[in-house]
Amino acid sequence: CKNKLKIFKEYLHEIGDPHTKCKVIHVAGTAGKGTTASLIHSTLVKAGYKVGLYMSPHTTTLTEHIKLNDRYIAAEALYNIIDKIKPAMHEIDIPPNFFGMTLAIAFKYFAEEKCDYVVLEALLGGKYDHTNVVPQAEVTVITNVGYDHTAVLGKTLKEIATQKAGIIKRGTKALTAENKPRALKVIRERCE
Numbered sequence: 001c002k003n004k005l006k007i008f009k010e011y012l013h014e015i016g017d018p019h020t021k022c023k024v025i026h027v028a029g030t031a032g033k034g035t036t037a038s039l040i041h042s043t044l045v046k047a048g049y050k051v052g053l054y055m056s057p058h059t060t061t062l063t064e065h066i067k068l069n070d071r072y073i074a075a076e077a078l079y080n081i082i083d084k085i086k087p088a089m090h091e092i093d094i095p096p097n098f099f100g101m102t103l104a105i106a107f108k109y110f111a112e113e114k115c116d117y118v119v120l121e122a123l124l125g126g127k128y129d130h131t132n133v134v135p136q137a138e139v140t141v142i143t144n145v146g147y148d149h150t151a152v153l154g155k156t157l158k159e160i161a162t163q164k165a166g167i168i169k170r171g172t173k174a175l176t177a178e179n180k181p182r183a184l185k186v187i188r189e190r191c192e
Contacts, residue, residue, distance in 0.1 A: 025037075041053040
């Protein structure tokens with residue numbers, strides 16, 4: 001899992017480190033993270049900021065992963081970004097998977113659009129999630145911790161909470177709606 005992030009960072013470096021160009025609000029959790037990310041995005045847009053939103057999964061088209069203010073990325077803009085970042089896939093040993101590519105497209109698009117903020121919804125877990133390549137988020141949000149993706153994240157609430165809390169980095173503000181004592185303890189310990 002650690003190697004997956006290292007390889008993805010190498011790819012992002014090849015395309016200009018777009019994941020370092022915008023202020024990020026990083027959202028993880030078991031349930032409600034998409035709604036939370038959307039609400040944060042809408043609030044910042046209404047406050048007058050230029051805001052990117054990356055969410056997963058899409059329901060019908062790839063463009064649903066990437067939103068700038070109130071509009072999904074246009075197909076033409078999506079194809080232009082793909083054309084720009086595709087050559088870098090040949091510069092690294094292992095190219096990104098589907099989720100890595102959609103996230104790389106989003107990072108590049110948001111950087112080129114000079115977003116004030118980017119709201120990132122974690123895909124799976126947090127600690128080893130592709131979205132966790134961001135060096136420092138402005139704020140991290142963990143909606144809650146429940147039993148999801150146990151084959152990957154762990155079988156216990158403590159193991160899953162450890163994965164979700166992995167998005168919290170030194171010097172980052174962290175918010176949570178979690179109230180289960182075992183999970184909250186893990187989140188607090190990560191903050192400390």
